[in-house]
Each structure stands twice: as C-alpha cells, then as structure tokens.
Amino acid sequence: MKNSFRNSVYSFLTIFAPMLQFTRFVLDNGLTVLHHFDNTTPIAAVNILYNVGAKDEDPDRTGFAHLFEHLMFGGSKNIANYDSELQKASGENNAFTSNDITNYYVTLPVNNIETALWLESDRMKALDFNDKSLETQRSVVIEEFKQRYLNQPYGDSWLKIRPLAYKEHPYRWATIGKEIKHIEDAVMDDVKAFFYNFYRPNNAILSIAGDISLEKTKSLVNKWFGDIEKAEVKRNNIVKEPEQKEARKDTVSANVPFDAIYMAWHMSDRTSPKYYTTELITNILSGSASSRLYNRLVKDAELFSEIHCYQLDSTDEGLLMIQGNLADGISVETGEEAILKELNKLTEEGCSEEELEKVKNKKETIFTYSETEILTKAMNLAYYEYIGDADLINKEMENFRAVSKSDILSVSREIFRAENSSTLHYLREKKG
C-alpha cells in the first residue's frame, strides 16, 4: 500500500456486487476498459489493475512489485508530481500490491475525471525514473517492512508460514519481500526492466464508474490511452506447487507475551467451483459470534483469546488459514489438538442446513452493501475481469447459493488432511 493511514479498507476477501450493469471495450493496444454508469453520486472512480504481483518476481529479487507500486508515484514524463495534480482536482488515490496483482485507484468529482485519465495514462506510458525517487521509496518500504512485520509482536509470522506451505510456487514469499536486503539491493536498471515489461496497456484493466456516458468514456480513454504501445509481457514460468505429501511443522520463538499458532492448508484456485464452498467453510468456522471456532475454543473451553479462519483469495491454488492466540498457560499443542478436533467434527458430520443458510444470508447482505459504494464497484469490475470475466460479479451470489451440504462435507474432507497442512508454532521466548 502507498500509505496505511489513508483509506485502505478495500479487500477482495468478501466483497461481491449483484447485477452490475457494465460495458466492456478493448483498445487496439490491448487495454481492456469497463464502464459502469451511476448517476446517484457526484464522485467517479477510476481503477487500473495491472496483471503483475509478487508471484511474478525473481526469487532473488523479491519485494519488487510492491517497491514498484511506490515508485509509480515518483513522477512521470510530463507530470512531476502525481499527487499534487490530483489534489488540485479534488481527488484522492491509493494502491495496493498482492501476490497476484497491483491495483491503483482514484476517486474524484466526475467532472474532473479527465485529470485521473491524464495521470494514469502518463505514468503507464513513461514513468520518470529518477534516483531520488528510488532512494526515498527504498527507505519508505524498508520502514514499512519494519512497521508491519518486525516492530509488531508476531509480525513476521507471514514471512515464516509462506515458505513452509509453498516450496516451489512463488507464493512462497510475501509481497513485502523475503528480506530487507532484496529491497536494499534494488537497482535502477531492474526497475526500468520491470516497468517496461509489465506496465503495458495489454497487461492492464481499466474500470470507470460514475455519472459519465459510455460515449464520453470511450472518447476520453481513446484520447489519453490510445497512443500507448502494446508490448509482449515476458513472464517467468510459474511452477504449479506440487501436491504436499506430508504434514509440515516449524517453530519460532520471540519476545511475545503468549504462544500463537498458524495453520495453513492448500485449497483450490480462485476460478474453481470449490472456491465458493471453501469460502463458506471459513464462514462457518469463523467470522461471527455464532461461529464454531470462537464458541467452542474461546468461549466454552477458554483455550484461545482469539481465533480466526479465512482464505487468502489467491488466484492460483491458495491457502486456507486458521490462526489463534493461545490463552496464557495453555500449550500450543493443546490448542492445536482442540482445533483439529473441531475440524474433525466438520469433516465427519458436515454442517447443518441452518448453518449453511445463515452464512449465505450474510453474504447477501455484504453483496448488497458493496453496491452502495462507487469505488467498490469499480474495483470489483476490474478484479473479476482479471480472473476471467467481469460478468462473474453477477453470478457470485448464485454460486454461493448453489453450495450444498454435501459440497461442504466433501471439500472440507479434501482440505483438512494432515498431509495437506503446514503448522507454525509461534512461542514466547523462555527467559533462561
């Protein structure tokens, strides 16, 4: 992210939007554009998603996609300062990088939408590669690394769990990078090569939502993006993670007040029908005061002070996570055993009709809510186009409703196998 203190609430984990009308068109240079008309708000949203993420990095040059996201704000050929030009147009922006994508978004009054298109097209066409920007953003990213991962208790757990669960696939490193040294060593030539390879119109999806007609949108997009040249994108051959054949474990000790546990299981990719079942499994287990793990392991047994279950929304085969903080005096082995016992209940008996209905009903509210925000709509359109087809948004609720009790049973049996699991014990350092 560019800056955590700005609105960074958008996550694709559970946001869906039913019956979003939109139009798709593609420029000659391969830029895919999605237009959604909404005249109930004076704000327009312009979202641009580049199909590049941490998984596209070289294993000895990690953290690059995220560093690059920062550099995108260092000025482009004709625009010295992206932010101040946008501020003059009463706009706000942010960006985020994941293992799969880098996504930039702008909100501004719709009558200034051309400013957003000027800004985004100029930096797609020709970023200004200056040393000062690289040096500064290098420092900023290093501070971000520390603030999020090193200066927080349990902060580095992601840096440990990923390489445990993934041995071949580039998901084995986190978006922030494997280590600070990779960021320290980044050089300008690498930066330029990265940009010219991935930041091409044919590797991008632009979505525009607001009180603007399709004709006007087409005309402005052609005006600003039409002359940017397409180019072949060279990607590393991403190796499919081989099937995990036995349970993996790792242990870390640090100056933390309580033990914690992180467990990961391999799951399907985003476009698989099993994705919907998996997501509902996480909702049955966690996320509400009615959920299983919270009630059995925090409330009834008091083994954990917190416990969460969620999946990572990865594009390729992802992970389903369970993480929890053990109660003082409870060993991590006891906690782990209790989690596995709960999972056994699910894999043996499945869920009830009411449980399944309730988690689907919650999704429906989330669906409906997400349609009330223009930025969410623009982001969703781009994201769904990225995973295959923007119209998938309009099928999401249907896909969730179609999940049956037997789906829950069969997918949980597939996922929650010991040989599919990676477990990290994060222990409080014993003072000698």
Added chain:
Amino acid sequence: MSVDRTIAPKPNHIEKLNFLEPEVFTLDNGVKVYALKGGEQEIVKTDIVLDTGSLNGENRLVPSVVNNLLFTAAGNKNSEQIANEFDFFGAFNGKSSHFTDGTVSNYTLTKHTEKVYNLLADTLHNASFTEQELGIYKFVKIQNLAVSKKKTSFLARRTFAQEVFPNHPYGFVSEEIDYDKITTEHLTQFYAKHKKIRYIILSGNYTNETISHLNSAFGSFSLGGTEFENYSFSSNEKGKKVHIPKDDATQSTVRVGFRTINRLHPDYPKLGILVTLLGGFFGSRLMKNIREDKGYTYGISSSIISYKDCGLFVTQTDVKKEVYQDTLNEIYKEINRLKTEEISDEELDILSNYSLGSFLRSMDGAFSVSEKYKTLLDFKQDYNYYNNYIRLFKNIDKGELVDIANKYFVEENIYEVVAGV
C-alpha cells in the same frame, strides 16, 4: 493522433456541497429518528444511540464493558443463540463505546427489518451480564493488553493521553487491575440506570414501513440522555517531554500535541486548515518532509480530535529508531514555518481543492452521511459547519492563518512522547 500530455486538463472546482437533509420522525416514546434517505439498494443502517457513554458514573471502564457485552446475553438466550438469530437474517451488528454514548449500528436488508428490529429491541431491552461472559471478556482483554504493550504505538498513545489529560477522564488508561475489579453487579446497575435511547439515526433506502417497524420495536424503550457538564483545564498544565525506552524496538513511535479548541470554536476551521496543511493528507508538509524527502517513515499524520469541551491536536509517526530526534526537530521546524511564513498560492490551491474533495467523499451516500450527521447532532451543529469551510476556502486571509498559528501553536503547551528509544 497524439495528445499533448504536457497540458493538464483544467480541473473544475467544487462550488458547493449538496447536503442530505434528514426526515425527522418521532416514535411513540418521544425518541427522535433522524432518517437519511439514499441509495437504490434494499439495505438500511440503523444506529441506536444509547445513554451508555463512559462519562456517566465514576468508573471509566464499566460503561465500555457494558457496551461490549451487549448481545452476549438477553432473557434466556446466550451469546451464540443471539448471534445465530441475527446471522440467520444476514444482519450485522457493530458496537461502539464513546464518552457521551454507546452506539449499536445494525445493517439489515430492508426485507428483514421487521424481524430484526424486534430482535434488536428485545436483545437490548433484556440485556444481561453473566459471570461467564464477563470472565471471558476480561481474560481476552487482559491478554490483548499484554500484546498491545509490546507495541511502541500503543505505549506512546497511552502515555500521551495520561500526560495531556492528567487525572481526567480523557486521560484514563486501563490496566489489568481495572478489569479485575469489575463485577456483574456494576454492569447490571449501570445498564439499569442508562438503558435509554438518546436518539436513532436511520440511513439507506428505507420506506414508511421501515419507520413503522422501528416504532413497533423501539417505541416503548425509555428515552433519555445525560446532559454532561463541561470540564475545564488549568492553564498551569504545561507541556512536557517523556521518552520511553524499549530495547528491541526497530522503530520509535513519536507523538507530539497539545490541548486546544474544538470544532465549536469560531477559530476552528482556520486551525483545521493549518493542521491539514501540516499533516492532514498525503501532500502535507510533514509527509513531504519526513516521508517523501527523508524516507524516515511509512506515514506521518496530524489531526485535531474534538471532545465536547476541548480539542486535542496530535501529530504521530513511527520512524526508524535512529532518527527519532531528527524527526522531532523537523516536526517543530514545520510547526514554526506555519507561524512565520505565509502559505503560497499554489499550496493553498492544492489544500483547498483537496479538502473540498475530501468533504465530498466523506458525505457520499447515506451511510457516510450518517456518520457525519451523528457528530453534528452530538455537538448541536448543522450543515453550516461545512458551509463555513467552503466560504473560508473561497476567501482565505493568508496573514490571518499565520496569526492563528501563532495563537495556537504555543511551544510551552506542547507534549512530546516517544516510545521505543
């Protein structure tokens, strides 16, 4: 055809904001419902504002525990049963605890409002506080406290609050022993006394039916709200510096600020503009200096928090440990610039357009408006509060801004806390 990219599209300025005016309904018991209609989706947000603020009563923690334990027991239902019932309707409930109220915020699809409102009123009316739930709440809070105390940002925030508001409700910080002392009797007594609705805010695509469901469910709840007295502060309470060591910290959290005016004061819009310029957005003086120029931090920000009887100016950042003193020097340098230099036209243009855009965004849609509207109600203000800003932005006296900076940024009033030295 090639476009000339050297010329920026000419930005249009925001000339005015359109405000969503509420319809005001009164329930059978006299409770006012401020209803903000908007959106095409069949979903509503309902904020039940209760008289369970932490300024009530003597124990600072009891009200917040009460607010957090709502929905954990009611009548003969336990927390899991209550949660299952709400979840079955796809309803979401949020609870928040403030100084002057406790608020329950509910999101529900309009087709379920009748059942959900009845369930909500029933749960709040019959809320009880059990030993088991209190025990778990305490255990979780105390455990989380231990984790938080490992964070420099947490340590800085608490120490700062205690220093700036000594022996004062706004400076209260909770320790394990404060949680230990609380009993279910404390909670029951407090809630019995303060189980009253101050007002309700309804937002979204409601209909007359929604209002009638609200009335059936809540029309016999007690209406009421404490009128709080204002605190006064001794002018003898001057600024100080506190540095807290933490060997294993890789960053230091720096927090600088002082007590000041709040949003009711006529000088507030101008001071607000200065604070935004200093550290209130990505293009602020501090961001440009500490992050973009020096790379010391991932983020630095300044703001003014309005309490009902005073304001609090704060600037906070997490920086590389080695440079915390340099960061402090730069913060004071930037504050000094506000007192000695007039803002340039270009910067003023950026600041005013950005700020108006920010207002526009913050009031986009009925749900966003509901949050802003609550603040207006609590401070007994109206939308003129925003109109004042718009007028001000159209006609700022740069010299006057410098005067305001000198009036309010007084060195001897500044508190400085650094955690992780």
